[in-house]
Structures are given as structure tokens and as C-alpha cells.
Amino acid sequence: MMISEGDLDQLAEIELQKDEEEQEELGEGPAPPGGSSWQDISHPYYDVARHGILQVTGDDNYGRKLIIFSCCCLPPSHQLNHQRLLEYLKYTLDQYVESDYTVVYFHYGLRSTNKPSLRWLRDAYKEFDRKYKKNLKALYVVHPTNFLRVLWSVFKPLIRHDEKLRAAQKGGPPPPAKVPPPRPPLPTQQFGVSLQYIRDKNKGALIPPVMSQTVSYLKEKGLRTEGIFRRSARVQLIRDIQKLYNLGKPVDYEEYEDIHVPAVILKTFLRELPQPLLTFPLYERVQDIVRVETSLRVTKVKQMIESIPEHNYIVLKYLVCFLHMVSQESIINKMSPSNLACVFAVNLIWPGQGSVSLNALAPLNIFTEILIEHYHMVFSSRSPPGQVLP
Incomplete structure (x- = not known):
């Protein structure tokens, strides 16, 4: 049975309200990773960056750039231009997408007052072409809820929650991969040498x-x-x-x-x-x-x-x-x-x-x-x- 976009919006709103009720029962929840403010007014996307929604926090265990998106830092929708948010996301990712990278999405803190529309989410996804997807090696969804399952029906499972996250929480991080000793560079070497x-x-x-x-x-x-x-x-x-x-x-x-x-x-x-x-x-x-x-x-x-x-x-x-x-x-x-x-x-x-x-x-x-x-x-x-x- 086909579900209309209006029905999906209504279903998403119902699930999001349930999430909010659960969050209120649990308290304020985890704080956003890293800082949540931006002091440099010269940044070209200062109006968005100052909220601390996006953080580049270093590398993961495999040396891949780690980029974190925190929903709890999203301000009310009337205070944020979501088109500017999309431009800021692309501006930031452009710095890293030519190499392998990892994204961690913290879902906690998304509410009906600060969530982008499903139409915006769908249109935004279309903006992220193969350039952004080809080197995305891992996507971790933290605090998934029924609301995300509604989104998955919109995106036709474009996102898969990585089971390794739960395994790592139970058994600790996976052992580091064995790396062979470096070989001396060739006389003709151009890359990776001084x-x-x-x-x-x-x-x-x-x-x-x-x-x-x-x-x-x-x-x-x-x-x-x-x-x-x-x-x-x-x-x-x-x-x-x-x-x-x-x-x-x-x-x-x-x-x-x-x-x-x-x-x-x-x-x-x-x-x-x-x-x-x-x-x-x-x-x-x-x-x-x-x-x-x-x-x-x-x-x-x-x-x-x-x-x-x-x-x-x-x-x-x-x-x-x-x-x-x-x-x-x-x-x-x-x-x-x-x-x-x-x-x-x-x-x-x-x-x-x-x-x-x-x-x-x-x-x-x-x-x-x-x-x-x-x-x-x-x-x-x-x-x-x-x-x-x-």
C-alpha cells in the first residue's frame, strides 16, 4: 500500500512526539559532543556554525576523519535557515570527502520544534551526490527511534545502522588491524616523501x-x-x-x-x-x-x-x-x-x-x-x- 507524503509527515510527527515524551521522562539527556558555540564571526557560515551542530573531532580507529552531527544542537526551526544549513554541511564535507571519512549522527534532541521537514530532508539527500557518498566508509546512528524508521521508509533504506556500534559497546573496540612495517621509499617516489x-x-x-x-x-x-x-x-x-x-x-x-x-x-x-x-x-x-x-x-x-x-x-x-x-x-x-x-x-x-x-x-x-x-x-x-x- 502506498503512503502519501502527508501521511508520512503525520506519522513522523506522532513518532517524534513519542520520542519527546520519552526524552522528558529521561531528563535532558547527553550533552552534545564538543563545544556548542562558535565565536568566530568571520566564518562564512557563522549564522549556522555558531550552534555547534556539526563537529569535526579528529580521526577514528582507522585513521578516517570523524564528522559528528548533533540534533540536540539544532535551534528551533524559525531560528535556522535550513537551506543555509545544507550549504554549510556541503561546505564542511568538501574539506574531507576526497579521503575516507566517518559520520556519527546523534539523533537525541530532535523535536517537533527544530526538525526540518521531510521534503527538505529528501531534497537535501539528493544534493549529496556520489562525490559525498563514495568515500563515506561508516555511518553510525546513535539513539535511533521509531521516527528514524519513518525516515527510512522515505529514503528506501538509504541508511543502515551499523551493528558494530552495539558490539563495540558490549565488547569494547575491535583490535587494531595489523600493519606491516613500512618499506623504504623507491628512488622514484613522489607521494608520501619529503x-x-x-x-x-x-x-x-x-x-x-x-x-x-x-x-x-x-x-x-x-x-x-x-x-x-x-x-x-x-x-x-x-x-x-x-x-x-x-x-x-x-x-x-x-x-x-x-x-x-x-x-x-x-x-x-x-x-x-x-x-x-x-x-x-x-x-x-x-x-x-x-x-x-x-x-x-x-x-x-x-x-x-x-x-x-x-x-x-x-x-x-x-x-x-x-x-x-x-x-x-x-x-x-x-x-x-x-x-x-x-x-x-x-x-x-x-x-x-x-x-x-x-x-x-x-x-x-x-x-x-x-x-x-x-x-x-x-x-x-x-x-x-x-x-x-x-
């Missing part, structure tokens, strides 16, 4: 071959591609190309007929460096950029990057010069310095311990945006001998 290693193995080349090849190709073919650096590519294809580079074999991007492939390879190369291009010591100083008066930030950024090692500076200048060129075509490619910063910030710098928290994203993005937008001013004085520009 800039110095690549330079030593490539006759002193200042710019790593994978960077020079992808940048050259993208300069020629991709400057006017809409959404360049925002799109993803097949994970297995990227791994195959990485393997070719690591084995010292040629890579011809014309074969793949997809301009987004070299774009993803460039980001992947930066992300897999043992130490970020901007170096670990600079991380805390970058976080302080939001405390610097706006008119002084360009000068401050210039001073900060002049403190990094010469080789890092050369490679950074090469990369940012190219990104500045991309931004000059933003009317066509839709990649302004701000948009490019959202993509590249987490690939240029991260902390020595742990991972980038959601709170840290705003200063990282601001810093990177200044690098790109004010390229000529930031890199105006320090000119190491032998530097190479795109």
Missing part, C-alpha cells in the same frame, strides 16, 4: 615533477574550467596515477580526458607530504591571523611565510603564483581566492599532532586567501636564487 627526498632523487629539481607536470597541464587546459579543484575523481584512478608516478613511469593526462584528474593529483600530492608545505611550526601562528587587524594582515602573512625553509618557500611561491592565475579567471571558473582557499588551506598546513578542527578552518582559509589574492605583495621581496615560476 620535498628534500624528491629534490635529492631528481637531480636537484626545485619543483617536484608531479607539481610541475600538473600545474603546466592545468595552466594550458584548465584555467577556465568551472569548479576546477572542487570536483573529485575516481579514487582507484587517482591511486593508479600515484603508482605510476612512484614507479617513475610517464603520466599523460590527455589519456584520462578529465581536467579534474590532474587537479586532484596536485591536491593529493600536497596532502600526502610528511610535513605540510607551510611547515608544522607555522600552524599556531597561522591560527592567530584572526587576531591581527585586517589592514595589517597582508604584511603579517608576508613576514610569516618568510620564516619557512628556502625550499618550501620556492615550492609555495610556485604553487601560489599558479593559484593566483586561476583566481584571475574567476568570472569564468567561479574559483575566487576565497573559494580556492577553502580547497587548498587544509592541504597546505595542518597541526603536528591530531587533525585540523572545525574551529581552525576559518583562520587557515583566511591565511590562504591572503596568499592567493595578494600574491605579488606577499612574495615581493624574498627571491631565493634559482627559483622557478610557473
Whole structure:
């Protein structure tokens, strides 16, 4: 028997009222994980982020980024623009979806006063295309109720509660997987080795071959591609190309007929460096950029990057010069310095311990945006001998 959307809405409301009655009997319930407020008004989605609905809290036992959605942090519906919430969700996930990640959904705290409509939930799900789903390795639903079963009938079981969660609660976490000892890198290795290693193995080349090849190709073919650096590519294809580079074999991007492939390879190369291009010591100083008066930030950024090692500076200048060129075509490619910063910030710098928290994203993005937008001013004085520009 077919159930109309109106009937589903009514059924969902009945079940949600039952949930509320149970919650009231149990008390206030568990507190939201992490902080529930956001103090940085410069965040592009401050109006949504300040509620603490979404938290990026580090990695799970398998090294996958852990993203938490807490219903108890949802304000009453009249206080929250749900379209903005959807944009904020995508904005946050865009930082991580090219690698494996895990989502934990805390259902407790969803009430009739703060729940989005079923129509919004259905439309929102359609917005999350394969880009967001392909690397989602685990979805944990905590505190499931009959209301969720109604949702499952809407989404035709798109979500499956992971039984491992209950098993872990009873028997503790699963034993860590055995990892074989690391093998020494190949002489031709490009990914996962230091800039110095690549330079030593490539006759002193200042710019790593994978960077020079992808940048050259993208300069020629991709400057006017809409959404360049925002799109993803097949994970297995990227791994195959990485393997070719690591084995010292040629890579011809014309074969793949997809301009987004070299774009993803460039980001992947930066992300897999043992130490970020901007170096670990600079991380805390970058976080302080939001405390610097706006008119002084360009000068401050210039001073900060002049403190990094010469080789890092050369490679950074090469990369940012190219990104500045991309931004000059933003009317066509839709990649302004701000948009490019959202993509590249987490690939240029991260902390020595742990991972980038959601709170840290705003200063990282601001810093990177200044690098790109004010390229000529930031890199105006320090000119190491032998530097190479795109």
C-alpha cells in the first residue's frame, strides 16, 4: 500500500512526539559532543556554525576523519535557515570527502520544534551526490527511534545502522588491524616523501615533477574550467596515477580526458607530504591571523611565510603564483581566492599532532586567501636564487 507524503509527515510527527515524551521522562539527556558555540564571526557560515551542530573531532580507529552531527544542537526551526544549513554541511564535507571519512549522527534532541521537514530532508539527500557518498566508509546512528524508521521508509533504506556500534559497546573496540612495517621509499617516489627526498632523487629539481607536470597541464587546459579543484575523481584512478608516478613511469593526462584528474593529483600530492608545505611550526601562528587587524594582515602573512625553509618557500611561491592565475579567471571558473582557499588551506598546513578542527578552518582559509589574492605583495621581496615560476 502506498503512503502519501502527508501521511508520512503525520506519522513522523506522532513518532517524534513519542520520542519527546520519552526524552522528558529521561531528563535532558547527553550533552552534545564538543563545544556548542562558535565565536568566530568571520566564518562564512557563522549564522549556522555558531550552534555547534556539526563537529569535526579528529580521526577514528582507522585513521578516517570523524564528522559528528548533533540534533540536540539544532535551534528551533524559525531560528535556522535550513537551506543555509545544507550549504554549510556541503561546505564542511568538501574539506574531507576526497579521503575516507566517518559520520556519527546523534539523533537525541530532535523535536517537533527544530526538525526540518521531510521534503527538505529528501531534497537535501539528493544534493549529496556520489562525490559525498563514495568515500563515506561508516555511518553510525546513535539513539535511533521509531521516527528514524519513518525516515527510512522515505529514503528506501538509504541508511543502515551499523551493528558494530552495539558490539563495540558490549565488547569494547575491535583490535587494531595489523600493519606491516613500512618499506623504504623507491628512488622514484613522489607521494608520501619529503620535498628534500624528491629534490635529492631528481637531480636537484626545485619543483617536484608531479607539481610541475600538473600545474603546466592545468595552466594550458584548465584555467577556465568551472569548479576546477572542487570536483573529485575516481579514487582507484587517482591511486593508479600515484603508482605510476612512484614507479617513475610517464603520466599523460590527455589519456584520462578529465581536467579534474590532474587537479586532484596536485591536491593529493600536497596532502600526502610528511610535513605540510607551510611547515608544522607555522600552524599556531597561522591560527592567530584572526587576531591581527585586517589592514595589517597582508604584511603579517608576508613576514610569516618568510620564516619557512628556502625550499618550501620556492615550492609555495610556485604553487601560489599558479593559484593566483586561476583566481584571475574567476568570472569564468567561479574559483575566487576565497573559494580556492577553502580547497587548498587544509592541504597546505595542518597541526603536528591530531587533525585540523572545525574551529581552525576559518583562520587557515583566511591565511590562504591572503596568499592567493595578494600574491605579488606577499612574495615581493624574498627571491631565493634559482627559483622557478610557473
